[in-house]
Amino acid sequence: MESAKPCIALIAHDLKKDDMADFARQRQTALSKFRIVATGTTGGRVQEAAPGLDVTRLKSGPLGGDQQIGAMIATGEVSMLVFFIDPLSALPHDVDVKALTRLATVYDIPMALNRATAEHLIDFQ
Numbered sequence: 001m002e003s004a005k006p007c008i009a010l011i012a013h014d015l016k017k018d019d020m021a022d023f024a025r026q027r028q029t030a031l032s033k034f035r036i037v038a039t040g041t042t043g044g045r046v047q048e049a050a051p052g053l054d055v056t057r058l059k060s061g062p063l064g065g066d067q068q069i070g071a072m073i074a075t076g077e078v079s080m081l082v083f084f085i086d087p088l089s090a091l092p093h094d095v096d097v098k099a100l101t102r103l104a105t106v107y108d109i110p111m112a113l114n115r116a117t118a119e120h121l122i123d124f125q
């Protein structure tokens with residue numbers, strides 16, 4: 001049977017992955033109220049950091065994972081986005097990152113692009 005829990009997407013760029021792992025560990029109880037989808041590498045880090053969480057790993061971001069999550073936002077499957085972006089590095093898939101944050105805006109879902117905002121969002125669930 002399909003879980004009734006809402007679905008949150010977790011993504012972090014490489015230099016933000018330690019931060020995401022720490023966030024998942026610290027906020028494990030709050031995150032356990034969600035089904036989690038994550039891009040491939042981020043999802044692996046989250047599973048290691050907080051093994052009790054319900055995490056589905058999609059493709060890695062540069063290989064289409066951001067686009068998969070964008071599609072899930074468009075179909076209403078993902079209702080919140082936590083995306084720790086790296087604003088100081090050039091990324092080959094920058095257009096995918098932009099498309100994802102655009103869709104989160106189009107569909108008006110809560111979106112945190114840094115840890116401080118993510119903590120507020122999760123703590124107010």
Ligand SMILES: O=C(CO)COP(=O)(O)O
Pocket residue numbers: 011012013014038039040041042043059060061062065066093097
């Ligand atoms: O690049 C990403 C998001 O744009 C993240 O992908 P990974 O979690 O697979 O590293």
